[in-house]
Amino acid sequence: MSGIWRHTQHIAKRNVPNRSLSLGRGCTLAITLLVCLLAAALASDAATITVNTISDELNADGDCSLREAIRSANTDTPVDGCGGGRGPDEIRFAPGVVPETFTITLAGADEDSAETGDLDITDDLIITGAGAADTVIDGNQLDRVFHVIGPVTVELNGLTIQNGQTQSGGGIRSEAVEGGAGFSMLKITQSMIRDNTASNDGGGINIKPGNKLELTDSRVLNNSAGDDGGGIEAEAGSDITIADSTFTDNTASRGGGIDNEGGITVTDSLVSENEATDDGGGIRNEEAADRNSPTSSRLTILNSTIRENTAHNRGGGIRNENEGTVIIMNSIRSMVTPLPTMGIGTAGVVSIIAAT
Ligand SMILES: [Ca+2]
Ligand SMILES: [Ca+2]
Ligand SMILES: [Ca+2]
Ligand SMILES: [Ca+2]
Numbered sequence: 001m002s003g004i005w006r007h008t009q010h011i012a013k014r015n016v017p018n019r020s021l022s023l024g025r026g027c028t029l030a031i032t033l034l035v036c037l038l039a040a041a042l043a044s045d046a047a048t049i050t051v052n053t054i055s056d057e058l059n060a061d062g063d064c065s066l067r068e069a070i071r072s073a074n075t076d077t078p079v080d081g082c083g084g085g086r087g088p089d090e091i092r093f094a095p096g097v098v099p100e101t102f103t104i105t106l107a108g109a110d111e112d113s114a115e116t117g118d119l120d121i122t123d124d125l126i127i128t129g130a131g132a133a134d135t136v137i138d139g140n141q142l143d144r145v146f147h148v149i150g151p152v153t154v155e156l157n158g159l160t161i162q163n164g165q166t167q168s169g170g171g172i173r174s175e176a177v178e179g180g181a182g183f184s185m186l187k188i189t190q191s192m193i194r195d196n197t198a199s200n201d202g203g204g205i206n207i208k209p210g211n212k213l214e215l216t217d218s219r220v221l222n223n224s225a226g227d228d229g230g231g232i233e234a235e236a237g238s239d240i241t242i243a244d245s246t247f248t249d250n251t252a253s254r255g256g257g258i259d260n261e262g263g264i265t266v267t268d269s270l271v272s273e274n275e276a277t278d279d280g281g282g283i284r285n286e287e288a289a290d291r292n293s294p295t296s297s298r299l300t301i302l303n304s305t306i307r308e309n310t311a312h313n314r315g316g317g318i319r320n321e322n323e324g325t326v327i328i329m330n331s332i333r334s335m336v337t338p339l340p341t342m343g344i345g346t347a348g349v350v351s352i353i354a355a356t
Helices: 002-014 016-044 064-074
Strands: 046-049 089-093 100-103 119-121 125-128 136-137 148-149 154-157 160-162 172-176 184-189 192-194 205-207 213-217 220-223 232-234 239-241 246-248 258-260 263-268 271-272 283-286 298-302 306-307 316-322 325-329 332-336 344-346 347-355
Touching: 046 064, 064 089, 064 119, 064 125, 119 316, 172 184, 213 232, 232 263, 258 263, 283 298
Parallel strands: 046 089, 089 125, 100 136, 119 148, 125 154, 136 160, 148 172, 154 184, 160 192, 172 205, 184 213, 192 220, 205 232, 213 239, 220 246, 232 258, 239 263, 246 271, 258 283, 263 298, 271 306, 283 316, 298 325, 306 332, 316 344, 325 347
Antiparallel strands: none
């Protein structure tokens, strides 16, 4: 590259003005070629890493486990039989391990390099399973399953994520690295998040402050949290989009299905048969200004159904607290709760438009 640049400069200096037009075109062509070559190099700057064993291991026996694949993708260097990532990699699964359950067996929580316990993702990554029924990642109740540590963009497609257990984010926790710049984007499609447990917040998924989640065409089932957010805990300033998805049979103290301190839009989805031992059986929307939130909490529900959720205190369907904002449009709400709240217990603004 530097040779081409030096050559171009040399030609430009030694040519007379009346040839400048043709030289200008030459320079343009050279720069265009350079840009094309750079673009091609960048486009190929990713690897597909193929998992071919169900064993949870980090060793040198010649195969490629899921943990080894994630280490390879994180570090962009070969790890055992995983060829070595290059930038924003994709992990896939060999036909020999479909259908299979990948069970975490290397114990060791509170570790962030994917060496033990949860599978820590620290670089842009796509994990493409064979479908939620065929590629199951099981936390074995040793730790959470996936830990996204940003700022990174991560896509999880066609997976079941189950039996994770920890304090926060039983199935998945997504955050920006502490003190670092930027936030993470987590995209989950055609996946199942089930049977995960958090002793504090986010039984299924915990999105830390400021981070983003897009959950599409997925199911969040039978997760539980000791405090807030049985299915999902959305912390202050987080930005969450949920579409074509279901939340069922999740439980928590507050926000059985979803607990929101950020901004959530729920479209074409079902929130059903979730339970809170305190407030917000289906969803709790909580103004988080008292936690240094950059924004007020906002919950928008479009073309969705909220039914048969239970709260043992306030807001069987939805509990809106502390001046949070809730907008419900074109949706069905049939919410089980102590009367007289009709399923919505609120201390803030609730706008219901064309809901039945
Ligand atoms: Ca191996
Ligand atoms: Ca990588
Ligand atoms: Ca971790
Ligand atoms: Ca770990």
